[in-house]
Amino acid sequence: MLVYVAALSVPIGAATGSFTVFEQLTSRQLKPDPLLNPGQEILMVPHTIYRHYGIMDLRSEWSPDWRGHLRYRPILDTTPSEYTVTGILDEASVELKMDQTFIYVGKKNIKDGVGLSTNPTDFLGENKWVDKTKRQEDRRTQREGDLVVGVDWFQDSGSYNVIFSPQSDAVRYNRYLMKANLLIESLKTDVSASYFSGLLSGLGLNISTTITDSWVFHVEAAYRDGRSQKTTVRLVKDDVPREYRLELDPAHVSYADIIIGSQLTLSDASTVMMEYYYHGGGYSESEWATLTDWMMYSNHHYKIGLAPDLMRGYLQLANRIIQVGSMRQHYCFFRFYKPNWIENLDVSLVGLSSLNDGGLLLNPYVTYRVNDTIEVYGSGYWFFGSEGSEFGLTNWNPEITVGVKWACF
Amino acid sequence: MSKGLLGLLFFGLSSAMMAMTPQEMLEKVDKNRAPAHTFTCKLKVSSQKGDGTSVVDLLIRVKDAKKSLVLYQAPHSTRGRVLLMVEDNVWVYIPGTSNPIRISPQQQLMGQVSNADVARVVYSLDYQVIGVDSVVYNNENVLVLNLSAKTKGAAYKAITLWVKPDVYLPIKAEFYAVSGRHLKTAYYKKYQSILGALRPTVLDIHDAVQTNAITTLEYTDFTVDTTPDAFYQKSYMERVSNQN
Numbered sequence: 001m002l003v004y005v006a007a008l009s010v011p012i013g014a015a016t017g018s019f020t021v022f023e024q025l026t027s028r029q030l031k032p033d034p035l036l037n038p039g040q041e042i043l044m045v046p047h048t049i050y051r052h053y054g055i056m057d058l059r060s061e062w063s064p065d066w067r068g069h070l071r072y073r074p075i076l077d078t079t080p081s082e083y084t085v086t087g088i089l090d091e092a093s094v095e096l097k098m099d100q101t102f103i104y105v106g107k108k109n110i111k112d113g114v115g116l117s118t119n120p121t122d123f124l125g126e127n128k129w130v131d132k133t134k135r136q137e138d139r140r141t142q143r144e145g146d147l148v149v150g151v152d153w154f155q156d157s158g159s160y161n162v163i164f165s166p167q168s169d170a171v172r173y174n175r176y177l178m179k180a181n182l183l184i185e186s187l188k189t190d191v192s193a194s195y196f197s198g199l200l201s202g203l204g205l206n207i208s209t210t211i212t213d214s215w216v217f218h219v220e221a222a223y224r225d226g227r228s229q230k231t232t233v234r235l236v237k238d239d240v241p242r243e244y245r246l247e248l249d250p251a252h253v254s255y256a257d258i259i260i261g262s263q264l265t266l267s268d269a270s271t272v273m274m275e276y277y278y279h280g281g282g283y284s285e286s287e288w289a290t291l292t293d294w295m296m297y298s299n300h301h302y303k304i305g306l307a308p309d310l311m312r313g314y315l316q317l318a319n320r321i322i323q324v325g326s327m328r329q330h331y332c333f334f335r336f337y338k339p340n341w342i343e344n345l346d347v348s349l350v351g352l353s354s355l356n357d358g359g360l361l362l363n364p365y366v367t368y369r370v371n372d373t374i375e376v377y378g379s380g381y382w383f384f385g386s387e388g389s390e391f392g393l394t395n396w397n398p399e400i401t402v403g404v405k406w407a408c409f
Numbered sequence: 410m411s412k413g414l415l416g417l418l419f420f421g422l423s424s425a426m427m428a429m430t431p432q433e434m435l436e437k438v439d440k441n442r443a444p445a446h447t448f449t450c451k452l453k454v455s456s457q458k459g460d461g462t463s464v465v466d467l468l469i470r471v472k473d474a475k476k477s478l479v480l481y482q483a484p485h486s487t488r489g490r491v492l493l494m495v496e497d498n499v500w501v502y503i504p505g506t507s508n509p510i511r512i513s514p515q516q517q518l519m520g521q522v523s524n525a526d527v528a529r530v531v532y533s534l535d536y537q538v539i540g541v542d543s544v545v546y547n548n549e550n551v552l553v554l555n556l557s558a559k560t561k562g563a564a565y566k567a568i569t570l571w572v573k574p575d576v577y578l579p580i581k582a583e584f585y586a587v588s589g590r591h592l593k594t595a596y597y598k599k600y601q602s603i604l605g606a607l608r609p610t611v612l613d614i615h616d617a618v619q620t621n622a623i624t625t626l627e628y629t630d631f632t633v634d635t636t637p638d639a640f641y642q643k644s645y646m647e648r649v650s651n652q653n
Contacts, residue, residue: 059651069651100639100640102648111507111508112508113507113508114508114510114511137503137507138505138506138507139507140507141505141506141507152644154637154639154640154642154645155639156637156639158642159639159642159644159645161644181642181644183495185498188496188498188561188562190498190643192644208511209511210497210498210499210511210561212513212561213513213562213563213564214513216512263513264513265512369486372484372486373486375486407486
């Protein structure tokens with residue numbers, strides 16, 4: 001859609017826009033007695049969620065040098081017991097082009113990192129909620145941006161970025177990000193290096209290279225230094241009942257997060273990708289043992305009626321801090337992807353294994369293109385793991401999502 | 410004109426041609442395929458398979474023959490996609506995904522058409538001529554250039570290229586995989602005068618195995634147009650996509 005608008009006192013210029021609608025149903029099989037939600041009494045977990053949402057994207061060009069961008073997501077979530085209406089302004093920014101330099105201000109969703117399973121160098125995007133019913137490549141695009149002022153400078157040899165994100169209600173401290181992006185043509189290798197300043201500062205490195213005509217290798221690494229972002233559990237009083245305290249680890253920490261991965265393209269156009277992820281900031285064996293000990297204690301004593309309100313409070317806290325798939329230190333990720341397996345049908349199978357406790361998550365995904373504007377998709381999550389393992393902590397298993405995506409214009 | 414005189418004329422022409430090295434012959438063919446080392450054109454890719462036909466419209470920018478930016482303009486489902494090729498390096502950016510990703514040259518984005526078919530406009534960068542033959546094709550004396558891959562980024566192991574000897578216009582090409590398997594055959598058609606020379610503007614690609622699968626590439630709107638080198642970078646691809 002191309003629209004020329006001459007409005008009142010503010011010329012809008014040439015605008016292009018798109019609007020995509022999603023209708024999605026997620027169904028969960030609730031576990032009868034999960035560790036963190038015994039008897040499904042601690043949390044009211046909906047077994048079905050209808051999500052209706054849209055993505056409105058508007059780009060406006062006021063002159064060859066000035067342009068603006070707006071991206072908004074209205075969302076209606078409906079469960080059997082309630083509904084919520086939200087609107088998220090993902091992006092709203094203005095940009096000035098000066099030859100090969102771009103200066104921008106506003107809200108932008110800045111994404112970094114070559115990894116697929118996770119992105120330790122995505123400093124501005126860390127800790128943000130992402131929709132896990134989406135494929136890995138799509139998750140970070142449907143994500144709320146940050147207030148930023150930035151400069152992107154393109155040279156023949158590479159590009160450079162300097163970004164400042166002031167504190168806000170969501171992030172209560174200033175953040176700075178500087179990046180350099182280069183291509184070493186002779187080695188067929190991209191290199192991107194970054195420096196991030198925030199509460200937990202970091203250095204980032206992204207490398208991707210073509211090994212053969214069908215094999216791409218990548219590394220994404222971050223070195224972090226600063227205040228820990230990890231919630232720890234501490235036994236304050238070993239009494240009956242025990243008193244635990246949950247707190248942000250006050251320690252100053254330094255650690256590395258590293259992804260090493262590889263993607264192979266097969267002769268039938270399908271791809272196989274594997275990644276190893278070391279999460280230095282994850283829970284160590286002893287920290288995890290303390291965490292699971294606390295959760296099991298709370299579960300057991302809630303059931304036998306010892307200080308049920310206190311135990312309920314502990315389990316509610318536990319549900320809040322658990323983020324399955326990113327809490328431990330060693331993971332292995334794989335993905336098999338077959339485009340056009342049958343005409344217009346793409347299929348993929350994702351697996352994520354916790355090498356610390358042997359747990360596994362399987363996520364098949366199918367997409368069928370009905371026509372040029374309509375797509376039907378489906379995905380599922382199956383969790384495998386013992387009660388105290390990371391993937392054994394979910395309150396449901398499995399979770400199935402089906403949806404329709406309609407690109408209206 | 411007598412047969413003897415014709416033979417002498419052909420021999421004379423052949424001698425003149427043989428004064429050129431085989432690689433120079435290939436470069437001359439490339440000059441007729443692409444109007445300059447730096448240019449822009451539109452490309453319509455129509456893939457026919459069985460009863461169905463899918464069409465993709467692309468805008469291609471080429472710089473120094475080694476850098477290509479391919480922007481998908483239609484249909485709606487692929488609009489905004491960008492393919493960048495710099496030497497042997499290939500990246501794709503798909504709107505709605507996080508970032509541009511490096512892909513292997515073997516990854517194909519459109520049916521029988523590979524990235525190289527679209528993004529690489531000359532053969533001489535990736536292939537060397539290992540043999541030249543003279544044959545009769547469609548009652549015409551033509552040259553056959555046997556090409557072999559010389560770079561890791563070459564999409565095919567070998568190409569056999571039929572060429573009109575006097576004007577170095579490509580007529581037909583057969584493409585072979587590493588295994589030696591014949592993958593597809595392309596027929597160059599609809600020669601038009603563009604930017605000072607006669608050039609093929611249509612390419613019909615026939616799959617060697619699925620014989621009912623035909624892909625047609627139609628080139629139009631050639632202009633000599635310079636894009637800054639700085640924009641042929643992975644980090645610029647999202648901007649290219651947003652300009653669509």
